[in-house]
Amino acid sequence: MLPKQLVLTWPRTLKHLKIIYEDYRHTIPIQQSLVNLSQLNNLEVHQTKPENVFPNGQTWEQIITASIPSLKNFAFCFQFSCRERALNDLRQVVASFSTSFYTIENNWPIRCDISGHYETPEYDDEYGRTNDSVRHVILYTIPYSFETMTFFKIYSKRKNADWSRNALADLNSNIPTKLNTLIVRSYSTPDPMFYQNSITNLIIHTLFDAAPWVNLFTNVRNLIIGEGAFISPESFNIFLNHTSRLRSMTVRKTVLKQLTDNWTDICVCHHLSQKIRSLTLSEHNDAPQCFDKNELEKVLSIFALHCRRLSVGVHSYHGTIDFILNKMSHLISLCAYIPRRNSSELTIEWLENLNTRYNRTNCILTNVRHGCYFWLN
Numbered sequence: 001m002l003p004k005q006l007v008l009t010w011p012r013t014l015k016h017l018k019i020i021y022e023d024y025r026h027t028i029p030i031q032q033s034l035v036n037l038s039q040l041n042n043l044e045v046h047q048t049k050p051e052n053v054f055p056n057g058q059t060w061e062q063i064i065t066a067s068i069p070s071l072k073n074f075a076f077c078f079q080f081s082c083r084e085r086a087l088n089d090l091r092q093v094v095a096s097f098s099t100s101f102y103t104i105e106n107n108w109p110i111r112c113d114i115s116g117h118y119e120t121p122e123y124d125d126e127y128g129r130t131n132d133s134v135r136h137v138i139l140y141t142i143p144y145s146f147e148t149m150t151f152f153k154i155y156s157k158r159k160n161a162d163w164s165r166n167a168l169a170d171l172n173s174n175i176p177t178k179l180n181t182l183i184v185r186s187y188s189t190p191d192p193m194f195y196q197n198s199i200t201n202l203i204i205h206t207l208f209d210a211a212p213w214v215n216l217f218t219n220v221r222n223l224i225i226g227e228g229a230f231i232s233p234e235s236f237n238i239f240l241n242h243t244s245r246l247r248s249m250t251v252r253k254t255v256l257k258q259l260t261d262n263w264t265d266i267c268v269c270h271h272l273s274q275k276i277r278s279l280t281l282s283e284h285n286d287a288p289q290c291f292d293k294n295e296l297e298k299v300l301s302i303f304a305l306h307c308r309r310l311s312v313g314v315h316s317y318h319g320t321i322d323f324i325l326n327k328m329s330h331l332i333s334l335c336a337y338i339p340r341r342n343s344s345e346l347t348i349e350w351l352e353n354l355n356t357r358y359n360r361t362n363c364i365l366t367n368v369r370h371g372c373y374f375w376l377n
Contacts, residue, residue: 007029008030008033010033010034012036012037012038012039014037014039014040015039016041017037017042017044018043018044019043019044019046020046020048020146022049024047024049024051027053027055031059031060034067035066035067036067037067038069038070040068040071041070041072041073043071043073043074043075044075044146045075045076045077045078046077047077048079050079050080050081050136050137052080053080054082054093055078055097056096057093057095057096057097058099060074060097061101061102064101065101073108074108075140075146076139076141077138077141077144077146077149078138078139078140079137079139079150080137080139081134081135081136081137082114082134082135082137083134083135084133084134084135087114087135090112090114090137097139098110108141109141109142110139110140110142111139111140111141112137112139113138113140113152114136114152115135115152116135116152136150138150144179146178147178147179147181148179148182149179149181149183151183151184151188151191152185152186152188179198179199180198181199181203182201184202184205184206186205186206186207189212198219199216199220200220200221200222201220201221202217202222202223203224204223204225204226205227205228206228207230207231208229209235210236213239214241215242218242218244218245220245221247222246222247222249223246223248224249224250224251225255225259230258233261233265233268237271240268240272240275241271246275247275248277248279249276249278251280252281252282252286253281253288253290253295253299254289256281260302263299269302273302273303273305275306276306276307277309278309278310279307280312281299281311281312282311282313282337286313287313287315287339290313290314290337290339291312291314291315292315293320293323296312296320296323296324296327297327304329306330307328307330307331308331309332310333310334311334311335311337312334312335312336312337313336313337313338313339314338315339317338321336321354321374322355324336325354325356325357325358325376326355331374331376332375333374333375333376334376335371336371336372337370338371346365346367346372347365351363362376362377363375363376363377
């Protein structure tokens, strides 16, 4: 909940300030908090969740001119939603961040990326239904200076005419970014801004061909394959061949089954066996993604060697918890989720009656809403 009256106060001698926020309603309190920061040299502002309110470059220009005269660097990333019929209004948004104040006096280049209309369907409060004509818009300064970025396939690169295309490309490709989390919403070839980076977290929500990207993924440690993702076993094998630091993966059962060609692709299974230390296989209440014992036998044969943290949904605790604990000798934590209608609270006495090596001396058992956590020694 947003406080009725949010008041932010910064030291007046502050020189560097970075603000990351989610709720667009924080925008005005943030802007008000910048008054009288006469010594501020660097300001970064990142809105992480798209809302239906457009940013206004003139407002920021007035605040900086009146209250932050020493500001040298202004980096921002604003995310917002735009209905199809309001796309023309984006010209005014871009224009407000493209005055001589931005282009000539301060040389703060901007870019505006717009998703395809089919990529981000969302519930529209105004019409009371899901609206697939809503675009996801990201307006930001370049070179990109924040740690998380969403990348689209179909987008408009609206750039200020006062910067040449070559100059913008040079800024994107030659200055290292701080990007460490890349969210790929639909497939495309890499953008030049990604060439100098250290991406450690990769989240894929689309059809994905790894081949053009592999040189950018050498530092990836955490992989999330989310809704809408499709990667062929061949492409996934290419990805795994180039990600020597990969240690964590989150993936749905049905997708993992496809990635491993029904658990039979020897190369993919070998890579996963050697690399993955932390594996998340299910969402809390998603019964179709839960495992029975026969399915567990197939998937655990891949990950039993090195996996130390496992989150998995099971249809029943009977015959599955003991199987997991006996099969995966290196586990230090197990999160077992179960459909709510079948769940029952587990006890350490129940665990001690199973045919495992765990008891109250080497296991802490904690019940949660949708399942149970096992902390193992």
